[in-house]
Amino acid sequence: MNKVIEALKKNKRFLISAHVNLEGDSIGSQLAMKELLLGLGKEALILDDDVVPEHYRFLPKASEISNDLGTKFEFDAAIVLDCPTLKRTGKVADIITARNKPVINIDHHISNESFGDVNWVDPNASSAGEMVFKLFKGTAATLTKEGALWLYIAILTDTGSFNYDNTSSITHEIAGELLGYGLEPAAVSETVYERRSLSDIKLLGLALSTITMTPSGDIAHIEITKDMLRKTGADIAKSEGVINYPRSIENVKIAIFFKDDLKNQGMINISFRSKGDVDVNKIASAFGGGGHAKAAGCCVKGNLAEVKRKVLAKAEEALRKGKI
Numbered sequence: 001m002n003k004v005i006e007a008l009k010k011n012k013r014f015l016i017s018a019h020v021n022l023e024g025d026s027i028g029s030q031l032a033m034k035e036l037l038l039g040l041g042k043e044a045l046i047l048d049d050d051v052v053p054e055h056y057r058f059l060p061k062a063s064e065i066s067n068d069l070g071t072k073f074e075f076d077a078a079i080v081l082d083c084p085t086l087k088r089t090g091k092v093a094d095i096i097t098a099r100n101k102p103v104i105n106i107d108h109h110i111s112n113e114s115f116g117d118v119n120w121v122d123p124n125a126s127s128a129g130e131m132v133f134k135l136f137k138g139t140a141a142t143l144t145k146e147g148a149l150w151l152y153i154a155i156l157t158d159t160g161s162f163n164y165d166n167t168s169s170i171t172h173e174i175a176g177e178l179l180g181y182g183l184e185p186a187a188v189s190e191t192v193y194e195r196r197s198l199s200d201i202k203l204l205g206l207a208l209s210t211i212t213m214t215p216s217g218d219i220a221h222i223e224i225t226k227d228m229l230r231k232t233g234a235d236i237a238k239s240e241g242v243i244n245y246p247r248s249i250e251n252v253k254i255a256i257f258f259k260d261d262l263k264n265q266g267m268i269n270i271s272f273r274s275k276g277d278v279d280v281n282k283i284a285s286a287f288g289g290g291g292h293a294k295a296a297g298c299c300v301k302g303n304l305a306e307v308k309r310k311v312l313a314k315a316e317e318a319l320r321k322g323k324i
């Protein structure tokens with residue numbers, strides 16, 4: 001972290017980016033990072049390949065997240081948040097590579113490839129938001145109530161409302177301190193989780209009807225296809241929590257969520273959650289993805305049936321190895 005602080009002090013203008021498929025942690029940590037930099041008298045632009053999903057646009061200054069890939073913004077260094085690889089920033093990676101400026105990599109994924117010139121990777125941190133909070137402490141930059149809200153949402157969403165095992169006493173201490181800025185936890189939770197449309201719930205219904213268990217009962221999987229999205233008119237960005245349903249089945253060790261990639265025809269996005277000792281980061285890595293030991297993802301080319309067969313075989317293999 002000290003090397004990051006040094007790099008922040010040394011440079012004046014920063015490009016901030018995070019991964020495609022923006023969610024609570026990437027959005028919250030970027031907005032808070034920008035506040036920190038402005039507080040230190042720096043200049044910053046947040047640039048992402050993806051737009052902010054509709055259900056996060058209520059956040060203050062969400063409109064300051066730019067998608068202008070033709071930007072002329074000159075920067076001395078790029079800060080990449082919540083990304084195990086530079087490629088996860090999508091097309092922003094091309095801009096960062098082309099300008100040939102130092103890259104500051106701040107992340108909590110165990111699969112992080114240390115792609116930066118400065119790398120601060122803490123797999124014990126619940127979220128990138130938790131790490132940005134520590135930067136506020138380390139730099140003594142002023143955190144506002146807005147900043148506290150962004151960081152609280154980053155932590156809230158990445159810990160599954162403090163339910164996942166990346167939640168530590170430190171996470172709760174930080175969340176407690178953030179609430180001290182005058183946030184109301186019930187109201188925040190309602191704005192983040194309870195603004196679904198009827199279509200989103202109908203989609204959930206279709207998805208739930210696909211839940212299947214392997215014969216051993218160790219693996220439960222669920223899926224969302226393009227066809228289901230067409231039928232319901234639901235917003236795919238709100239399907240983030242769907243994997244919690246197969247995960248919540250008693251005795252399930254691995255939950256897997258398959259979904260059609262809407263942007264890349266013929267690709268299937270896959271999320272994994274582990275409830276036992278199985279390291280799902282290893283399963284995702286076998287398909288070119290990654291993440292954390294208990295939560296990971298990857299993207300595999302092929303039709304759904306074929307991809308499901310391959311991925312389930314790999315997951316079964318990981319389970320068998322775990323038993324020896």
Ligand SMILES: [Mn+2]
Nearest residue numbers: 025082127128
């Ligand atoms: Mn994260």
